[in-house]
Amino acid sequence: MLTPEKISDLVSDAVASIPYPAEPARLYQPIAYTLESGGKRLRPMLAVATCSALGGEVSKVIDAATGIEVYHNFTLLHDDVMDRADLRRGQLTVHKRWDDNTAILSGDAMLTLATMMIAKAPAEVMPEVLDLFNKTAMEIYEGQQMDMDFENRNDVTVKEYMEMIRLKTSVLLGCACRTGAIIAGASQQTAQAFYDYGVNLGLAFQLRDDWLDTYGDPLVFGKQIGGDIINGKKTWLLINAMTELRQELCDILAEDLDDEERVSQVRAVYDRLKLDERCHSLIADYARRAVSALDAVKLDDDARQYFTSLAVKSIDRTH
Amino acid sequence: MLTPEKISDLVSDAVASIPYPAEPARLYQPIAYTLESGGKRLRPMLAVATCSALGGEVSKVIDAATGIEVYHNFTLLHDDVMDRADLRRGQLTVHKRWDDNTAILSGDAMLTLATMMIAKAPAEVMPEVLDLFNKTAMEIYEGQQMDMDFENRNDVTVKEYMEMIRLKTSVLLGCACRTGAIIAGASQQTAQAFYDYGVNLGLAFQLRDDWLDTYGDPLVFGKQIGGDIINGKKTWLLINAMTELRQELCDILAEDLDDEERVSQVRAVYDRLKLDERCHSLIADYARRAVSALDAVKLDDDARQYFTSLAVKSIDRTH
Numbered sequence: 001m002l003t004p005e006k007i008s009d010l011v012s013d014a015v016a017s018i019p020y021p022a023e024p025a026r027l028y029q030p031i032a033y034t035l036e037s038g039g040k041r042l043r044p045m046l047a048v049a050t051c052s053a054l055g056g057e058v059s060k061v062i063d064a065a066t067g068i069e070v071y072h073n074f075t076l077l078h079d080d081v082m083d084r085a086d087l088r089r090g091q092l093t094v095h096k097r098w099d100d101n102t103a104i105l106s107g108d109a110m111l112t113l114a115t116m117m118i119a120k121a122p123a124e125v126m127p128e129v130l131d132l133f134n135k136t137a138m139e140i141y142e143g144q145q146m147d148m149d150f151e152n153r154n155d156v157t158v159k160e161y162m163e164m165i166r167l168k169t170s171v172l173l174g175c176a177c178r179t180g181a182i183i184a185g186a187s188q189q190t191a192q193a194f195y196d197y198g199v200n201l202g203l204a205f206q207l208r209d210d211w212l213d214t215y216g217d218p219l220v221f222g223k224q225i226g227g228d229i230i231n232g233k234k235t236w237l238l239i240n241a242m243t244e245l246r247q248e249l250c251d252i253l254a255e256d257l258d259d260e261e262r263v264s265q266v267r268a269v270y271d272r273l274k275l276d277e278r279c280h281s282l283i284a285d286y287a288r289r290a291v292s293a294l295d296a297v298k299l300d301d302d303a304r305q306y307f308t309s310l311a312v313k314s315i316d317r318t319h
Numbered sequence: 320m321l322t323p324e325k326i327s328d329l330v331s332d333a334v335a336s337i338p339y340p341a342e343p344a345r346l347y348q349p350i351a352y353t354l355e356s357g358g359k360r361l362r363p364m365l366a367v368a369t370c371s372a373l374g375g376e377v378s379k380v381i382d383a384a385t386g387i388e389v390y391h392n393f394t395l396l397h398d399d400v401m402d403r404a405d406l407r408r409g410q411l412t413v414h415k416r417w418d419d420n421t422a423i424l425s426g427d428a429m430l431t432l433a434t435m436m437i438a439k440a441p442a443e444v445m446p447e448v449l450d451l452f453n454k455t456a457m458e459i460y461e462g463q464q465m466d467m468d469f470e471n472r473n474d475v476t477v478k479e480y481m482e483m484i485r486l487k488t489s490v491l492l493g494c495a496c497r498t499g500a501i502i503a504g505a506s507q508q509t510a511q512a513f514y515d516y517g518v519n520l521g522l523a524f525q526l527r528d529d530w531l532d533t534y535g536d537p538l539v540f541g542k543q544i545g546g547d548i549i550n551g552k553k554t555w556l557l558i559n560a561m562t563e564l565r566q567e568l569c570d571i572l573a574e575d576l577d578d579e580e581r582v583s584q585v586r587a588v589y590d591r592l593k594l595d596e597r598c599h600s601l602i603a604d605y606a607r608r609a610v611s612a613l614d615a616v617k618l619d620d621d622a623r624q625y626f627t628s629l630a631v632k633s634i635d636r637t638h
Contacts, residue, residue: 024465026468027461078424081420100419104400104401104423108430109457111431119446119450127445138435141428142342144424145343
């Protein structure tokens with residue numbers, strides 16, 4: 001398998017060299033701005049790594065991998081409009097820097113651009129890769145809709161929440177892995193194993209996001225700790241607390257408290273329920289399931305090491 | 320070729336039988352609401368008619384034709400958010416009936432849904448059909464961006480305007496025709512002839528839209544006459560008047576007039592410049608170009624009659 005550094009470089013170069021027409025500037029500049037703003041590039045790296053680990057030619061997967069990253073950034077762009085978010089990766093969101101219409105239209109163009117890159121997959125597997133991509137996209141919209149529906153509900157169950165993050169976040173990681181496997185010519189069984197790896201890794205990542213927002217180190221996390229509590233966001237932590245200590249939590253949320261006091265009181269409820277440790281242990285559980293999904297797949301040691309280390313990182317990453 | 324009635328029925332049935340999942344309701348209901356609201360179904364009819372006229376099996380084109388209609392309705396849905404339009408086809412727009420976020424997300428899902436239907440084109444031509452669809456979609460975003468850019472400019476030229484409506488409106492009619500030709504297995508030359516037919520037909524249709532907004536019969540048109548003038552929309556009529564009688568027009572637009580008086584004064588300027596007849600004659604010119612584009616294509620009489628009658632209708636339609 002390619003080294004982790006090589007995979008990372010390949011992906012960075014591919015994203016940086018997407019060609020944009022110059023005009024109309026107002027359509028293409030926000031796309032470049034979004035894609036140049038960084039991010040972990042986790043999805044395209046998963047696609048390239050999977051293809052490489054299975055003996056595929058990475059030159060064949062790079063367009064589809066880049067398309068998945070463009071798609072991911074499109075969802076962030078439109079989500080930021082819907083959530084009225086001002087900042088993303090430390091810079092103004094597109095709808096703040098320009099306006100809502102620019103964000104809507106540039107996002108639409110990114111979705112088509114992503115599809116164009118998916119369509120560059122090798123001809124013999126393109127229909128399968130495209131079909132997976134489109135189905136995954138529909139699941140992601142469903143997840144985003146569920147997330148928005150949760151805002152107006154106080155009876156969201158943990159099971160519903162897990163289904164929401166599976167759709168909104170995790171299936172795209174599964175799609176990235178599976179795309180790499182399909183392009184490498186893997187069997188359906190191997191492709192499914194990598195899909196399961198990606199989905200479980202995605203669940204671990206998203207739960208760690210929830211955890212970090214409450215329990216992260218403010219110096220390392222880079223965002224205000226407690227943002228989710230202040231915004232009343234339905235996270236794994238809040239939903240569990242709502243299930244187990246509803247009245248107490250409702251009392252706190254109804255009180256007229258300043259942000260710091262509210263975060264501290266809600267956190268005290270979390271602590272009484274040991275949600276810190278319980279969330280951490282659930283993350284570790286999903287990370288383990290991710291690694292186990294690859295048990296039956298024949299892989300070189302360095303490849304297995306790569307996928308294992310990503311899963312381990314999801315357990316204790318600090319930002 | 321199939322009869323016009325049969326083509327129309329096939330298209331109506333196909334659009335009506337798109338399957339939507341029940342949940343999340345807030346994601347799929349607005350899509351059904353939009354697609355059930357009617358419209359001329361001009362684009363899918365062009366695709367089916369072209370395929371049928373060229374001896375292709377219409378069962379092979381129906382999914383792609385429906386995908387193009389879904390795409391068209393997606394652009395209307397997002398355009399209505401961007402233009403803050405309240406009504407479309409006599410009913411509330413999605414962002415008015417629900418809200419902006421619902422309109423953004425449902426629109427995104429419609430774009431992916433459209434792509435899924437395009438991907439159902441027969442395997443041997445699917446990559447070509449998809450490529451045409453994606454390139455056309457990018458042109459449409461460019462056209463929409465140009466249209467938005469025009470709002471803040473007073474020096475838009477007629478040439479720029481024609482390029483804007485070519486991109487925003489006409490290329491999708493060309494794409495519909497070409498898709499039908501490709502699926503019928505036509506030569507590149509025939510496919511190009513039908514593309515040119517569609518683009519010229521689209522230009523005629525859009526110019527007639529501009530004309531009707533000022534010169535239509537209020538009883539038949541179904542919309543307020545003069546809406547474009549009241550909103551200062553850069554139409555073919557306004558841009559020509561701005562070029563030829565700028566100062567006079569600017570004086571009228573700067574005056575504090577009620578809507579009726581403003582429409583009447585701007586129309587008086589149009590009349591002095593004979594823009595009524597000049598626009599009408601330009602529409603007839605594009606309709607003729609549409610018909611001529613098919614001169615070299617071998618077609619049965621009934622097929623040629625069908626495409627000619629659509630072009631003739633574009634010249635004097637009243638709504």
